[in-house]
Amino acid sequence: MQLMAEPFDLGIGMTSRRTRERLIGRLSEAGIHSQEVLQVMRHLPRHLFVDEALASRAYEDSALPIGHGQTISQPYTVALMTQALIARGRPDTVLEIGTGSGFQTAVLASLVRRVYSVERVRELLDRAQERLVALKMRNIRLRHGDGAQGWREYAPFQGIMVTAAPRGVPRMLAEQLAPGGVMVMPIGEESQQMLVRVVRGEDGFEQEILDSASFVPLLSGVS
Numbered sequence: 486m487q488l489m490a491e492p493f494d495l496g497i498g499m500t501s502r503r504t505r506e507r508l509i510g511r512l513s514e515a516g517i518h519s520q521e522v523l524q525v526m527r528h529l530p531r532h533l534f535v536d537e538a539l540a541s542r543a544y545e546d547s548a549l550p551i552g553h554g555q556t557i558s559q560p561y562t563v564a565l566m567t568q569a570l571i572a573r574g575r576p577d578t579v580l581e582i583g584t585g586s587g588f589q590t591a592v593l594a595s596l597v598r599r600v601y602s603v604e605r606v607r608e609l610l611d612r613a614q615e616r617l618v619a620l621k622m623r624n625i626r627l628r629h630g631d632g633a634q635g636w637r638e639y640a641p642f643q644g645i646m647v648t649a650a651p652r653g654v655p656r657m658l659a660e661q662l663a664p665g666g667v668m669v670m671p672i673g674e675e676s677q678q679m680l681v682r683v684v685r686g687e688d689g690f691e692q693e694i695l696d697s698a699s700f701v702p703l704l705s706g707v708s
C-alpha cells in the first residue's frame with residue numbers, strides 16, 4: 486500500500502520536519518518574531534526552489550546559487566524583509582522586483598492577496614513560474630522586464646519589495662507606492678549596502694535603516 490506523503494513534506498533526510506524546525510529556531514533566535522512569517526517559512530518547501538544537487542542544503546540559513554550569477558536569498562533575509570513589509574499590517578497587493586527562484590514570491594503570496602513579480606532573466610522567470618504553478622499558488626502574476634520601471638498597469642501597490650540592490654531608491658518604484666504603503670529594499674554599492682524600509686506618508690517618504698545587506702546589484706535591461 487502506498488502511504489500518502491504530507492503535502493510538500495517527504496519527511497526524510499535533509500528535507501525532514503526536524504531539519505526545517507531547526508531553521509525556524511535559528512530564525513527566531515536571530516530576531517524574527519513574526520509568527521506569521523515563521524509559520525509560512527516552516528511550511529514552504531525551499532528545497533523545490535533550488536537545483537536538486539543543492540536540495541540537501543535548502544534548510545541551511547544560507548544563500549545558494551540559482552544560475553545566471555544569481556542566488557536564492559538567505560532564509561533569514563527573506564524572513565526579515567517579509568517581517569518588515571507586513572509589520573504595519575499585511576498589504577493587499579505587493580510588487581516584488583527580482584523573482585529569482587520564486588521563493589520570496591511564494592512567501593509573499595502566502596501572506597497577501599496578490600503578488601506581482603518582475604524578473605529580468607527570462608530563464609529564471611520560467612523556472613520560477615513552473616515551481617509556483619506546481620505548488621498551485623494562483624495569486625501571483627509574473628512578468629519578464631526591468632523591475633526598475635515597476636509595473637505601472639497594476640500600480641499603486643501597498644507593498645513593494647526589491648531583492649536586488651539599486652544605488653538609491655528607483656523613482657518609478659517610489660511613484661508606484663500607494664499612500665501609506667511600505668517598501669523594503671537594499672540600496673547602495675556592493676561593498677556597502679543597507680537594507681531600508683521606506684514608508685509613503687502624507688507629505689513624503691520616510692526612510693529607516695533596518696540592517697546592513699549584501700545583495701546582487703539591480704541591473705538594467707533584460708536578458
Ligand code: SAH
Nearest residue numbers: 557558583585586589604605632648703704
Ligand atoms: N528573491 C529572489 C532573489 C534572487 S537574486 C530569491 O530569493 O530567489 C535577485 C534577482 O533580481 C535575480 O534573479 C536577478 O536576475 C534579478 N534582477 C536584477 N536586476 C533586476 C531588474 N532590474 N529587474 C528585475 N529583476 C532584476
